[in-house]
Amino acid sequence: MSTDLEIRDATPLDAGALLPLIVEMGVGFHRPSGADAEFVARYLEQPGHGILLALVDGVPVGFLAHAITLDLYAGGPTGEIVDLLVTAGARGQGIGSALVTEAARRFESAGCAEVRVVTDADNHAARRVYGKAGIGGDLICLHRHFGDDASHD
Amino acid sequence: MTDKGRGGVTIRAATAADAAAVAALIRVMAEQFGEHSPVTAGWVADCLGDDGFFAIVAELDGDLVGVVTFVLVRGLFHAKKSAVIGEASVTPAHQGKGLGRALLQEAIARIKQLEVAEISISTGFENERAKHLYRSLGFVEETLMLEQHLDP
Numbered sequence: 001m002s003t004d005l006e007i008r009d010a011t012p013l014d015a016g017a018l019l020p021l022i023v024e025m026g027v028g029f030h031r032p033s034g035a036d037a038e039f040v041a042r043y044l045e046q047p048g049h050g051i052l053l054a055l056v057d058g059v060p061v062g063f064l065a066h067a068i069t070l071d072l073y074a075g076g077p078t079g080e081i082v083d084l085l086v087t088a089g090a091r092g093q094g095i096g097s098a099l100v101t102e103a104a105r106r107f108e109s110a111g112c113a114e115v116r117v118v119t120d121a122d123n124h125a126a127r128r129v130y131g132k133a134g135i136g137g138d139l140i141c142l143h144r145h146f147g148d149d150a151s152h153d
Numbered sequence: 154m155t156d157k158g159r160g161g162v163t164i165r166a167a168t169a170a171d172a173a174a175v176a177a178l179i180r181v182m183a184e185q186f187g188e189h190s191p192v193t194a195g196w197v198a199d200c201l202g203d204d205g206f207f208a209i210v211a212e213l214d215g216d217l218v219g220v221v222t223f224v225l226v227r228g229l230f231h232a233k234k235s236a237v238i239g240e241a242s243v244t245p246a247h248q249g250k251g252l253g254r255a256l257l258q259e260a261i262a263r264i265k266q267l268e269v270a271e272i273s274i275s276t277g278f279e280n281e282r283a284k285h286l287y288r289s290l291g292f293v294e295e296t297l298m299l300e301q302h303l304d305p
Binding site for chain 1: 176191192199200224237291294297303
């Protein structure tokens with residue numbers, strides 16, 4: 001892991017740093033993102049939502065968007081890892097693991113009963129990162145899309 | 154209230170008065186899978202009181218025999234929110250009668266009105282019955298749901 005790694009909470013003022021990372025995430029999804037600064041601010045203003053920003057030598061290299069949601073089965077709030085990205089040039093340095101570890105620490109502090117994340121089956125790098133943090137399991141998640149993903153509501 | 158006319162079963166939104174019965178349904182679902190759910194009536198009541206939490210129940214002769222819940226989650230990639238279906242359960246005595254499908258259809262209809270980008274639902278890899286039902290309702294893309302249980 002880089003010794004110069006800093007992980008901190010993003011604020012709406014970090015939108016300029018986050019947007020290129022969100023665009024890069026869209027490339028991985030093969031779909032463009034319609035996110036803009038207002039979109040980032042709207043995410044952050046929701047109760048229980050936050051973004052951890054990873055910087056190396058002050059340069060943004062990744063982020064983890066998290067949210068606390070409600071789930072009956074767990075019997076308490078659930079910590080969701082909503083999005084995770086480490087920029088291509090900074091992978092393999094433990095930055096993803098550091099982000100996930102910090103998110104899990106915060107979920108536990110918030111009294112969450114469990115941590116959940118959805119990832120692609122062939123995203124082996126992400127699965128390694130989550131596995132190292134103790135996040136695993138044998139559930140399949142099925143999705144139904146309604147299109148117009150990139151448009152603003 | 155929506156009466157689907159399935160043998161007198163009513164499909165409707167859950168209310169605070171359903172909290173204890175919904176908790177009991179969730180515990181039955183857990184037992185079916187050899188698991189334990191720590192859900193309590195109080196936790197269900199808390200969830201039902203949250204603006205971002207929704208529950209649809211199936212009622213027969215005054216008893217709840219099925220439940221589907223969902224929450225809305227905002228992400229950084231989708232401009233619109235996503236709906237995540239948390240629980241989808243029918244009591245063992247009433248399975249195989251189309252109640253699960255009716256509950257999910259009602260949930261999907263309500264979710265559509267909320268203009269979300271997508272809906273997701275999860276189940277065990279080996280639960281072929283559930284996967285068949287979900288695929289028949291338009292859930293086609295498959296990913297993994299990973300979890301870690303904490304000890305709050």
